[in-house]
Amino acid sequence: MRIGIIGLPQVGKTTLFNLLTEAGASTGFGSRDKANVGVANVPDERIDYLSSIYQPRKTTYAQIEFIDIAGFGPGSNGRDTKEFLSALQNVDALVQVVRAFKSEVVPHVLGSIDVMRDVDLLQSELVLTDLSLLETRLERLTKGRVKGKDSKLDLELLEKCRTHLEAEKPLTQVEFTQEEADLLRQYTFYTAIPMVLVVNLDEDQLAAAAYEKHTELAAWAADRGMPLIPICGKLEEEITALAPEERAPFLKDLGLEETGIARLAKTVYSHLGLISYFTVGKDEVRAWTIKAGTNAKQAAGKIHSDIERGFIRAEVVGYEDFKQVGSMTKAKEKGLCRLEGKEYVVKDGDIISFRFNV
Numbered sequence: 001m002r003i004g005i006i007g008l009p010q011v012g013k014t015t016l017f018n019l020l021t022e023a024g025a026s027t028g029f030g031s032r033d034k035a036n037v038g039v040a041n042v043p044d045e046r047i048d049y050l051s052s053i054y055q056p057r058k059t060t061y062a063q064i065e066f067i068d069i070a071g072f073g074p075g076s077n078g079r080d081t082k083e084f085l086s087a088l089q090n091v092d093a094l095v096q097v098v099r100a101f102k103s104e105v106v107p108h109v110l111g112s113i114d115v116m117r118d119v120d121l122l123q124s125e126l127v128l129t130d131l132s133l134l135e136t137r138l139e140r141l142t143k144g145r146v147k148g149k150d151s152k153l154d155l156e157l158l159e160k161c162r163t164h165l166e167a168e169k170p171l172t173q174v175e176f177t178q179e180e181a182d183l184l185r186q187y188t189f190y191t192a193i194p195m196v197l198v199v200n201l202d203e204d205q206l207a208a209a210a211y212e213k214h215t216e217l218a219a220w221a222a223d224r225g226m227p228l229i230p231i232c233g234k235l236e237e238e239i240t241a242l243a244p245e246e247r248a249p250f251l252k253d254l255g256l257e258e259t260g261i262a263r264l265a266k267t268v269y270s271h272l273g274l275i276s277y278f279t280v281g282k283d284e285v286r287a288w289t290i291k292a293g294t295n296a297k298q299a300a301g302k303i304h305s306d307i308e309r310g311f312i313r314a315e316v317v318g319y320e321d322f323k324q325v326g327s328m329t330k331a332k333e334k335g336l337c338r339l340e341g342k343e344y345v346v347k348d349g350d351i352i353s354f355r356f357n358v
């Protein structure tokens with residue numbers, strides 16, 4: 001899974017990228033021309049708990065890859081929109097960072113802070129790009145230049161997309177039949193990429209849980225089915241600088257349950273329809289990433305294709321069931337361990353041991 005971080009220059013993209021991936025890429029003015037790639041762990045209290053029980057040699061969290069794409073739009077140093085857009089190809093989701101924080105030292109590239117202007121700007125750019133892609137495709141289809149293909153469905157699909165795009169509606173918000181959705185994938189429209197919105201706040205705004213136009217932004221995001229996550233980049237940096245044991249008390253003082261970065265990673269994960277199942281043991285406690293709806297046999301294939309091919313059965317204990325008794329032996333004694341076949345749909349938090357034949 002690859003997630004692109006986008007937004008205007010100087011809004012805090014690289015700061016967030018560093019916090020997510022601990023990659024240490026350079027931030028600030030003049031550092032914006034480079035795309036950074038890194039991997040982030042998805043924090044998971046369940047993995048923490050299972051590790052405390054098993055004391056494994058290795059603990060592995062679910063991971064997502066982030067790409068910090070160079071700034072887009074005004075002030076992006078003449079960077080070509082085309083280049084920006086091509087960096088977006090092959091991403092599974094986007095995180096758009098919008099700036100609300102005030103700062104004397106970091107001027108906003110457009111001279112003032114306005115979250116609505118900024119989100120509208122990027123959204124229009126994506127919508128317009130999709131419309132022009134669409135026109136090209138339509139033209140080719142109507143001129144019959146795509147040979148050996150019944151293009152009636154394609155034409156209908158593109159007309160449908162056009163109607164929505166002209167109403168400035170991102171394609172993520174349009175309902176498609178399975179057949180249409182399959183067709184749509186080949187067109188790689190930008191507004192069809194799921195998006196999470198992050199608003200980067202200063203300490204005062206975070207404390208007040210308010211900033212200029214925050215109700216409008218919340219409505220805008222809700223309208224488009226985008227989760228909206230408030231984060232204070234500066235504060236997150238301070239938290240990261242603390243010793244691990246000091247972090248929880250610090251957050252508690254601020255009335256927060258977890259860091260904004262943790263919430264962001266989790267939100268991206270679930271917004272993509274991803275869930276985790278776990279394997280446990282003395283060697284490793286590990287989260288495995290699957291799409292919701294994956295069956296046991298396919299899930300086994302995440303570990304190794306041999307396990308999928310030779311699949312016999314899955315021994316499954318739900319995470320909550322395990323936590324009630326605190327050990328696998330007790331879970332089995334109490335009949336909490338189920339034997340499931342290949343069609344079993346794996347649930348988020350299932351602890352699984354696969355039986356297989358090679």
Ligand SMILES: Nc1nc2c(ncn2[C@@H]2O[C@H](COP(=O)(O)OP(=O)(O)O)[C@@H](O)[C@H]2O)c(=O)[nH]1
Nearest residue numbers: 009010011012013014015027028101103233234
């Ligand atoms: N005051 C304040 N400054 C921030 C915050 N987040 C980032 N910055 C600063 O804004 C500048 C641009 O940040 P950067 O992450 O490089 O932005 P990018 O161009 O979007 O990648 C840097 O000097 C950061 O230290 C924040 O929450 N508050």
Ligand SMILES: [Mg+2]
Nearest residue numbers: 013014031032
């Ligand atoms: Mg940057």
